[in-house]
Amino acid sequence: MRRNYGIAQSAGEFALAPGVRAAADNELRELNFQASLPHEERSRGLQVCFPHVNRELKAEASWRIKPDATFRLSDGSHPKYLSRVGDKGRAYFPHTTTLEMLSDPKVNAVITEGKYKALAIAEALQKAEPKRKFAVIGLQGVNGGRHREKHVIPTADGGHRKKPTGPPNLIDDLQSVEWKKRTVYIGFNSDVASKKHASAFKQSKCAGAWGPEFVLAELLRAQGADGMRGVQGHQVPGHGPRFYAKGVSD
Numbered sequence: 247m248r249r250n251y252g253i254a255q256s257a258g259e260f261a262l263a264p265g266v267r268a269a270a271d272n273e274l275r276e277l278n279f280q281a282s283l284p285h286e287e288r289s290r291g292l293q294v295c296f297p298h299v300n301r302e303l304k305a306e307a308s309w310r311i312k313p314d315a316t317f318r319l320s321d322g323s324h325p326k327y328l329s330r331v332g333d334k335g336r337a338y339f340p341h342t343t344t345l346e347m348l349s350d351p352k353v354n355a356v357i358t359e360g361k362y363k364a365l366a367i368a369e370a371l372q373k374a375e376p377k378r379k380f381a382v383i384g385l386q387g388v389n390g391g392r393h394r395e396k397h398v399i400p401t402a403d404g405g406h407r408k409k410p411t412g413p414p415n416l417i418d419d420l421q422s423v424e425w426k427k428r429t430v431y432i433g434f435n436s437d438v439a440s441k442k443h444a445s446a447f448k449q450s451k452c453a454g455a456w457g458p459e460f461v462l463a464e465l466l467r468a469q470g471a472d473g474m475r476g477v478q479g480h481q482v483p484g485h486g487p488r489f490y491a492k493g494v495s496d
Contacts, residue, residue: 260369297309308329312326335390391417
């Protein structure tokens with residue numbers, strides 16, 4: 247029972263179809279996660295493992311893990327998820343989001359933050375609109391859909407370091423999607439209004455969404471996306487993925 251406890255509590259049997267699983271220490275070593283986990287955590291129980299599947303090869307290409315128990319890194323942070331050292335940011339595609347959907351701009355796209363939410367929304371949409379197709383995409387955080395190129399810059403002590411500079415670009419997984427004339431729904435956590443830096447956020451008149459969604463919407467528009475929509479109802483207390491699905495399918 248313990249092996250799938252976190253999965254069952256969050257997304258049910260639907261999450262098991264794309265290969266989401268509880269991974270023990272020996273499997274994580276085989277996947278080369280040693281450098282990402284503190285030494286004392288490497289044999290401390292199970293991690294929920296989310297595979298990123300190469301849609302063309304139909305094979306697992308990389309993974310993100312959610313620790314079974316919270317722990318602290320040397321920098322004082324308490325990460326919710328971990329990637330392997332050196333892995334780039336990826337988009338998460340539930341198994342219902344096929345390569346054909348990503349290539350067909352007539353299929354509406356739904357972008358949210360987090361893998362559990364992406365799975366839950368994909369399941370809710372499948373139940374609410376069984377005859378329609380939706381390309382559901384989960385990002386690694388509200389800024390996970392974009393990145394800046396890293397360039398070597400000099401430091402005050404005479405050394406050098408790599409720093410992200412220049413304008414933001416879509417991550418590779420999003421660059422590979424056909425966006426031209428595609429309708430896109432973007433819905434992240436709607437608690438930004440309560441955060442101390444919320445005053446710095448811009449609100450998009452077109453997307454009806456706060457800062458991170460606005461930036462992502464602008465990058466997608468530059469790729470030709472059309473009919474941008476902002477959806478925040480899934481974070482209203484007392485409502486879940488079904489409420490979100492209703493906002494998308496209406």
